[in-house]
Amino acid sequence: MVGVNARRRGTYTRLVTPAALADQVRSSATKVLRARGVDADVLPGTVTVERPRNPEHGDYATNLALQVAKRAGLRPRELAQALAEELALADGIASAEVAGPGFVNVRLAADAQGRLVRDVLAAGERYGRGEELVGKKINLEFVSANPTGPIHLGGTRWAAVGDALGRLLSAQGAEVTREYYINDAGAQIDRFARSLIASALGEPVPEDGYAGSYIDDIAAEILRKEPNALSLPQQQRHATFRRLGVELMLQEIQRSLHQFGTDFDVYFSESSLHHSGAVTGVVEELKGAGSLYLDADAWWLRSTEHGDDKDRVVIKRDGTPAYIAADIAYLRDKIDRGFDLCVYMLGADHHGYIARLKAAAAALGHSPDTVEVLIGQMVNLISGGKPVRMSKRAGNVVTLDDLVEAVGVDAARYELSRYSVDSVVDIDLDLLRKHTNDNPVFYVQYAHARLASLQRNAAELGLDTRADADVSLLTHPREGDLIRTIGEFPTVLRKAAGLREPHRVARYLESLASAYHKFYDVARVLPQGDEEATPLTYARLALCEATRQVLANGLSLLGVSAPERM
Known part of the structure; x- marks a missing residue:
């Protein structure tokens, strides 16, 4: 190992975070390359700065010299040595x-740390934002469960993940509109109405109905609101149960x-698109643009021209509109409302919608990336090592309310948010009920x-936790590890x-909690007995308060509470 020590300085003027350090590596590399007659264009778009697995190797590491040496016509170690020498001159870098x-x-x-x-x-x-x-104006549509029954586990996952994503996008400065699409048109609503009428009449559930x-x-609530609903003519009776049923659900x-x-x-109504003439209007628009063609008495969208696996029927042979x-x-309505990006969060059985919605954007004259x-993916509940399948209220599905009743809002939201959405999740109800470190949400x-308890104890001792602490005293390895973990929060x-992955926040919070517990195990914060508080006491109190703040900020972005007592 060849080491380069930094020059002496009086004070450090630059805050060192992973993002700032990556910028410094790029700046130093640019200077090194230009000194050797090499254009900085050889540098990658993203400079990687990572924490080594072994802390003895340093606080951070970069493989930039290995990445660009060949393109620069230099030997990797020669370039690395020059980069190390240049970095050692930067504010906030010791070596x-x-x-x-x-x-x-x-x-x-x-x-600097x-x-x-x-x-x-x-x-x-605001730290981390x-x-x-x-x-950027973003429309974020999620959950959008049919108003024919309570929200099931798949919709519950989107309720947690979608809301967390909305908070994250807002935290990066976007103007986010959270939108729920009410599927109140179509055959499923008619089946729902027939099921309600059968119940009101005391008859069995229709074969294709809801139980x-x-x-x-x-x-029962419809009959309370409209006591004469069952005596109405059949068509009017069906319309009444349909309208009130959707409203109540x-x-x-x-x-x-x-x-x-x-x-x-x-809350956007699908049926409003039909009643307002919006569906007819957009169909005529696409016909006029040549984006639809007539074949076998049906109108088809030229979606294969935009990456779909097949063209899609928009108007069926009988003249009625298809769902698309x-x-x-x-x-079209979202784009007309000025959204730059329309994000749809859909269930596992909607893979086909990716291509067709992008094709629709292209047909409307906009980038598919709009x-x-x-x-x-699916969510399964496990209790006692066995799947949980039955709901008291919704027949053979488990609902949002069932999950909340079983483990509470915080545990449900956190657990649903801590996995990538493209993975199937098995939620262990027994684990989430435990007040142990094995339970991730409890741990954080x-x-x-x-x-929070530490800060209260400090206040009881008369210590000013907001004192201007000498943070340069935080030199213990565990303090450094905790500080560097805190510094990663904005990047996370x-x-x-950017990746639409709220689970990264949950996993980060678990790492931060771990770093704090390890710090606390080896570094005493408060004085004991007749001991006097020292400058290190105040420095560590400041570090602890910063850690608490980041944990609170992260939990808030997941929509999970940050309790001060447990």
């Missing part, structure tokens, strides 16, 4: 060392979502509560928003 075939390991100065603590305390609830999406005690509850869905911490800015007609009209479709919330949020 830089060349390792292996061309890695550069970087150690940060304690004072400590300034991160001050930055967190100054930013408070960015401006990547400032000026569950919620059907009886809604039917939607109210129930909204109640469940609100209690789950998920609220929407817009409303989808296209709905997308549309983004996320597909969520307990770290926050422990830190940026990536989680």
Whole structure:
């Protein structure tokens, strides 16, 4: 290993975070390359700076020299050595060392790391937020469960993940509209109405109908509102049960979502697209643009021209619109409302919608990238090592309310958010009920509560936890590890928003909680007995408060509470 020590400085003027360090590596590499007559265009778009698995190798490492040496016509270790020498001159870097075939390991100065603590305390609830999406107007549609029954587990997953994603996108500066598409048109609503009428008449559930005690509850409420509903002529009776049934079911869905911490800015009715003439209008628009063609008495969208596996029927042979007609009209409405990006969060059985919605955007004269479709996989509940299948209220499905009743809102939201949406999730109800470190949400919330308790104890000792601490005293390896973990938070949020992956935040919070617990096990914070508080006491209190703030910020972005007592 070849080491380079940094020059002496009086104070450090630059806050060192992973993002800032990556910028510094790029800047230093540019200078090194130009000094050797090499254009900086050989540098990659993203400079990678990572924490080594072995802390003895440094605080951060970069493989940039290995990446660009061949293109630059230089030997990797030669380039790495020059890069290390240049980095060692930068503010906030204590030393830089060349390792292996061309890695550069970087150690940060304690004072530079400590300034991160001050930055967190100054930013408070805003720490971690960015401006990547400032000026971007995003429509985020999720859940959108049919108003024919309570929200099942798949919809519950989207309620947690979609709401968290909305918070993350907003935290990067986007203007986000959360939207729920009410599928209140079509055959499923007619089956729902027939099921309600059968219940009201005391008859068996229709063969293709909906079962569950919620059907009886809604039917009874309709009769309370309209006592003469059953004596109406058949067509009028069906329309009454249809209209009131959807209205009451939607109210129930909204109640469940609100209690789950998920609220929407817009509830958009599918039937309104048909009644307003929007569907007819967009069909005529596409005909005029040549995006539809007539074949076998049906009108087809030329979706294969835009990457779909087959053309789609928009108007059927009998003249009625296919389901995609409303989808296209709905997308037209979103675009007309000024959204730059329309994100759809759909269930596992909707893979075909990715290509057809992008094709619809292209047919409307917009980039297919105007549309983004996320597909969520199934959720299974496990209790006692066996699948949980039955709901008291909804027949053979498990609902949002069932899950909340079993484990609570926080545990449900956190657990559903901590996995990539493209993976099937098995939720262990027994684990989520435990108040142990094996339970991920308890582990993170307990770290926050422990830190809040520490601040209360400090206040009882008369210690000013907001004192201007000498953060350069935070030199213990566990302190450095905790500070560097805190420093990763803005990058984690940026990536989680950009990749549409809220689970990155949950996993980060678990890493931060782990780093804190390890720090607390070896570094005493508060004085004991007759001991006096020292400058290190105040520095560690500042570090603890910064950690608590980041845990609170992260939990808030997942829609999970940060309790001060547990």
